[in-house]
Amino acid sequence: MTYEVPPPPGPPATPPKAGGRPGGSFDPASVNRLDWAILGIGLIVFIFSFFSYYTLDYSSIGLPFSKSYGAWHWDGGLFLAWFAMAFSVVAAGILALSIFAPTVSLPAAPRVLTLLAFGVSFVLYVIAIFAHDDFGDVLSHGFSFWLSLVLAGVGTVLALMRAQQTNTALPGPLAGLPRVGN
Template structure:
């Protein structure tokens, strides 16, 4: 039997090593070091934004409202000392709409940024970092309003005045920090603010990924 060369233009299939199965297909198998998540590659500002949402959530349970004064008009009034405290989610005194909505927005803002870090293939209707900034800004607005508007109706015809506790003020600080960091990171990554907000000073420095 004589050897017949392949027709012109045809390339013989590559042969693997003796006893082998040839090279594995591209993109299959276990991801190597290049495909793994490296926490060191995350910008510190991003970690700060995520941490702000986590801290706001944690401190929403810690002495958010501390003490209360209940005024029932002709039926008298009562004052409860600092030994009585309530969380941001407490609703016995009519809830704290502005406070607990601020907590929800801050948590969602951190989630939006975390999605950009850990699940970049998941897209929101608006860019993740812009959504995160908008949510933290709304959280800060509601938290500021909550300084002046506290749960004030016990449900029994009495006016209630609650004092802001340690958890409230810490949450206000971390939410404000999350809003500032979100703005800085949006500007760093080249994101644009809509409308007149686009004229805000660039506090994030030169845009870079």
């Protein structure tokens, strides 16, 4: 009885490359500029949520008092701005997942989810303008609030542009929107 030596195994399996993508590492230049802008909007809105969303200016007996609150201040119904901020950050997070971890399964197309989250964020910011009409001369919206409102609107438009550029099927009445940008 003879014993045959098994053939040597094939070449060793190559470990996954950096970034988890087959065929090479992640190339930032491969990401569309508008996608980078959307990711940046989410980051900027998050950073500015810690600054002056609401300002309190009060004077009593000739002594001025001033205080500012970020989006993280929930007293007196100011939570709308926090939800608006959270939707902007979630929108950018969804897009980041689709770009940097494309194997992650989401319940709907990432571009649709990003568009809807930015749209909800913008609507919540607009509602927050009018929901606090009892501010009077004492409490008002601060710089970060207005900046975040504008960025949520820009994020909504950019997300719509990218969804249309990538031929993503938009749900319901959004499918009939005219094309924005090139």
